Each structure stands twice: as C-alpha cells, then as structure tokens.
Amino acid sequence: MVEARTQAARLWNLQRQGQVGTLAPIDGHEAVVAATAHALDPTHDWILPQYREPLALQRFGPEVLEQYMLYNIGHPDGSRFPPSVRVAPLQISLATQIPHAVGLAWGMTLQDEPGVTTVFFGDGSSSEGDFHEAANLAGVLKAPVILLCANNQWAISTPLHQQTAAETLADRAVGYGMPGVRIDGNDAAAVFDAVDEARQRALDGGGPTLIEAVVYRLGAHTTADDPTRYVPAEDLEAARRDDPIERLADHLVGLGLWDDETRSAVEAEAMTRVDEAFERAIAQPLATDAIFDHCFATDTPRMARQRAALLDGAP
Ligand SMILES: Cc1ncc(C[n+]2csc(CCOP(=O)(O)OP(=O)(O)O)c2C)c(N)n1
Numbered sequence: 001m002v003e004a005r006t007q008a009a010r011l012w013n014l015q016r017q018g019q020v021g022t023l024a025p026i027d028g029h030e031a032v033v034a035a036t037a038h039a040l041d042p043t044h045d046w047i048l049p050q051y052r053e054p055l056a057l058q059r060f061g062p063e064v065l066e067q068y069m070l071y072n073i074g075h076p077d078g079s080r081f082p083p084s085v086r087v088a089p090l091q092i093s094l095a096t097q098i099p100h101a102v103g104l105a106w107g108m109t110l111q112d113e114p115g116v117t118t119v120f121f122g123d124g125s126s127s128e129g130d131f132h133e134a135a136n137l138a139g140v141l142k143a144p145v146i147l148l149c150a151n152n153q154w155a156i157s158t159p160l161h162q163q164t165a166a167e168t169l170a171d172r173a174v175g176y177g178m179p180g181v182r183i184d185g186n187d188a189a190a191v192f193d194a195v196d197e198a199r200q201r202a203l204d205g206g207g208p209t210l211i212e213a214v215v216y217r218l219g220a221h222t223t224a225d226d227p228t229r230y231v232p233a234e235d236l237e238a239a240r241r242d243d244p245i246e247r248l249a250d251h252l253v254g255l256g257l258w259d260d261e262t263r264s265a266v267e268a269e270a271m272t273r274v275d276e277a278f279e280r281a282i283a284q285p286l287a288t289d290a291i292f293d294h295c296f297a298t299d300t301p302r303m304a305r306q307r308a309a310l311l312d313g314a315p
Contacts, residue, residue, distance in 0.1 A: 001030035001188070001245050002263060004055040006270035011072065014278065015223040020072040024052045027219035031244035032150050033057065035191035036118060039199060044115030046104055048088040048097040052150070053120050061085035065273065069281035076290055095121055095128035098147065102138045105145035116202040118146040118195070124155020126169055135210065139176035142207030146198045149210065150185060152217035157230040173210035185213030186244040218243065
C-alpha cells in the first residue's frame with residue numbers, strides 16, 4: 001500500500017514534468033486493491049482493473065509495473081501483458097471491463113479451469129449499462145466473478161447522490177440474484193475477508209458476488225483534475241483522518257511489525273523501482289506514428305492522412 005502511494009506520487013511529478021500522460025492516482029484505494037490482490041491466487045485467478053489500481057497489483061507479477069510505465073508513456077506494449085500475468089490491460093472506457101470479466105469467468109467454467117475473475121470499477125461506472133448487463137448475465141450463468149465496486153463517493157465531480165437513488169450500491173445485487181456485500185474499504189482485513197469469502201463461494205459453484213467497498217478518493221480524479229473546485233474541504237479532511245494506510249500502520253505498530261524506519265525503507269525502494277521502470281520504459285523504441293496502430297486492421301482514409309501528416313512533421 002505504501003509502495004503504491006509512493007509510486008503514484010512520483011508519477012504525478014513525472015506527469016507535471018511532461019514525461020508521462022494523464023493518470024489516475026490510487027490515493028484512498030490502497031487497502032481495497034492490495035487486500036484484494038492478496039486474497040486471490042495469481043496462478044489461477046484473473047484481475048480486470050479499471051485505471052486506478054495497477055500500482056497495487058504487483059503481487060500478480062512485477063511485469064505489472066513495467067506495463068503500467070509503458071502505458072503511461074503511450075507505448076502500445078503497455079496494453080500487451082505477458083500471458084503468465086493474469087491482469088487485463090487498464091480500461092478507460094468505463095465499465096467495459098465488466099462484461100469481459102463475466103465472459104472470462106464463464107469461459108473458465110466451461111473449460112473446467114479452477115479460478116475466479118475479479119473486476120474493479122467505481123461508483124460512477126456502476127451507472128453504466130455494461131455493469132447492469134454484465135451483472136445480470138453473471139447471475140444467470142452463476143459465473144465465478146467478483147464484482148468489486150470501489151465506491152470513492154465521486155465520479156470525477158459527480159457526487160454519489162447524483163449517481164443513484166439507491167441507498168447502497170451493494171443493494172443492487174438483489175436484482176441480479178447474487179449476494180451484495182458492503183464493507184469498509186479502508187479496512188484491509190475486512191476487504192481480504194470479503195474477497196476471500198466471495199472467492200470461495202465462486203469456486204464452490206455459488207456464482208458471483210457484488211462487493212461495495214466504501215472509501216473516499218483522497219487525491220484528484222486524475223492529473224487533469226482540480227478537486228479543490230468541488231470536494232468540500234471538511235469532507236476531505238475527515239477522510240484523511242481515516243486514511244487506509246495509517247489505519248493499517250497503527251495496527252501493525254501495535255503488533256511491533258511496522259515503524260518509521262521500515263516505512264522510509266519501503267518508500268525509498270518504491271521510488272527506486274518506479275524510476276528504474278520509467279527509465280526502462282523510455283528506452284523502448286516507440287514509432288512516431290504508433291498511436292495509430294491497433295485501432296483498426298487497416299487505417300481508415302482519414303487516419304491514413306493523419307498518419308502521413310504526422311510522419312511528415314506537418315501540423
Ligand atoms: C464510457 C465512458 N464515459 C465517460 C467517461 C469519462 N470518465 C472518465 S472517468 C469518469 C468517472 C468514473 O468514476 P468511477 O467509475 O466512480 O471511478 P473513479 O474514477 O472514481 O475511481 C468519467 C465519467 C469514460 N471514460 N468512459
């Protein structure tokens with residue numbers, strides 16, 4: 001969790017220096033993501049992230065950090081994970097990863113593969129048609145999928161109460177015939193237990209679970225956002241007092257398993273790791289017109305004109 005936040009802070013600075021593109025910091029989501037990754041089995045289970053989680057998914061393979069750095073500099077290989085890493089590429093088009101997760105889970109059942117898929121999405125994404133269609137299908141098929149909604153109270157500047165009239169997001173599970181569980185997403189142990197239980201149910205043939213992990217977005221939506229224009233300062237202050245990292249740190253200090261020295265060492269290592277990954281990423285060859293690759297099998301006439309103009313150095 002500390003590593004993910006440290007790396008996010010470093011990436012924020014790199015973005016401000018124009019070295020990487022727009023990205024979404026993890027701040028406030030660390031317990032949800034790290035504890036979920038630890039409750040899953042990287043050799044059999046799959047994770048389909050949205051865009052805020054990757055830094056905390058390194059348990060599924062050190063390649064995740066490498067891919068994330070490539071992705072952030074706009075390299076197409078950033079979305080091409082090695083087959084051994086059971087993490088899907090980042091998804092910016094909201095909720096489109098949810099039907100993928102259900103399809104993947106169903107496919108695993110058809111092929112008798114032991115394992116579950118876990119898909120991350122936010123409160124805002126839970127208003128998208130893709131969420132509802134995928135949840136409905138998952139319930140009907142009893143697909144071994146965990147629908148993990150990190151409710152951070154905001155979809156950019158849209159607050160939760162403008163997103164849904166439902167009392168809780170977990171309540172929506174009833175309509176799809178699956179258990180809905182609402183947990184404190186700042187409590188790493190609670191997240192671990194909820195994911196562990198949902199995973200066991202899925203492996204036992206009990207089908208999907210919707211988990212609503214309640215957190216608060218502690219940073220900006222992305223590097224392109226200014227939350228001071230809409231997040232009430234007092235709400236943010238209250239949320240900071242319940243920071244998931246500090247909560248777990250307090251607990252571990254009480255057990256004699258964590259101290260300032262350990263934290264500084266973790267932060268320093270994280271900084272080195274992210275800087276080294278960045279250096280390796282920018283050393284990868286990247287064609288000037290790579291941005292046009294992988295959109296269509298053949299460029300449309302308009303894209304062909306744009307590609308030619310870019311290669312000519314024309315405006
Ligand atoms: C289909 C689609 N519509 C709109 C957007 C623009 N958009 C990007 S992030 C975002 C808010 C997402 O909020 P949420 O799902 O709660 O996740 P969070 O960013 O808060 O983690 C919106 C509307 C998009 N990326 N994709």
